[in-house]
Amino acid sequence: MSFSPLINQLIEALRCLPGVGPKSAQRMAFYLLDREREGGRHLANTLLEAIEKVGHCEQCRNLSETPVCQLCASDSRDRSLLCIVETPADVHAIAQATEYKGLFFVLMGHLSPLDGIGPLDIGLDKLGERLDSGEISEVILATNATVEGEATAHYIAEMAARREGINVSRIAQGVPMGGELEYVNSSTLSRAFLERHRL
């Protein structure tokens, strides 16, 4: 069954959201038109404004509506620590879960040569300038524990090693909290064993 053109268009447009198939898109469209017109208008305006105004922070590449994001502009952060992550969601996760007080650098991806993603595509030229500024004493590599994440971490570690006075660390890997050894995959377990620490 087909709806009027504009409704169809709305359903089609909603499908650009992750996890939204034709059925959910249809439900959303009817809900907005039927019961939540005010909310829908608000959503549309906010979306438009965000898309126009949100860009990338000049310093950390994270999403930001100001040229330098709040975190980078804050004077309560330790500016000698730089944590490197793949996505804005990772910044949020680390900020929520840890006491980390330093700054971030967001790659917006990882090195993946077979997909044509090289060092310049993930802003490593910008990171190089940042490392040259002399402000940073420790780089914490918090890229994903995937092969691409590891390759990226290694590449950045080498960049940092070419500059004097920068320590490089990699976040620890191993058995998840609340995890039972039996169900942990063998690579993780072997890494956890290799990197065991003295008590």
Place this chain on the structure above:
Amino acid sequence: MPADHRQHLQYGFILHSRPYRDTSSLLEIFTRDGGRVSLVARGVRGSRARNSARLEAFVPLLFSWAGRGELRTMTAVESAGGVFTLPGSRIISGFYMNELILRLLHRDDPHPELFVCYERALQALLDESRPQEAVLRRYERELLDELGYGLQLMEDAHSGEPLHADSQYCYHPEQGPIQQPDRQQADYPLISGRTLLAIRDNDYRDPQILREAKILMRFLLSQHLDNRPLKSRELYWQSRDL
């Protein structure tokens, strides 16, 4: 109608994986008995994915799949045991090995012997004390052999004389080494007899030999890559001075 390619617990590795839709991946895999295969793996990504095995390159896995046509559907996957966690400094070499297979092997064309070479090369890359260039040169030679473009490392292609360590040869891509007395007009790479013999014996202890072998392998591989450069080589080295 093509036959249903149902396969059960095939030993192999992921060469490349690409996200597909919200929770699925498109996998290019290299299996011992089936060669290169393309699979769609559903529901393997995201927080609700339940995989006992790590679905990544360089991890030995057992794949089951079904389906007709080029793209099969993965029905199950499990760890084949053993761990190949390449050190960070070696991952790019692993990507390079994978890219060569993706570029040079046809789908569904089994190469069990090349698979053995691939596995041995990965194993060798794990050991950071072994120079990775030597591992890659050997792998390239084995790959060319397996594809039917093997190097001729026994005799002069024109005179039929055995190769001499202290002679200079011009390596013709189809015929093989041709002695080059004077160092003039070489359309193809000039390689010393010593290097050719070392390639034959997989002996890469001398840095000069490694350099020449690299030039020769690069030239020979480029003959089969249709002038499209390898991305793993280009992109990684494009900006080493960052």
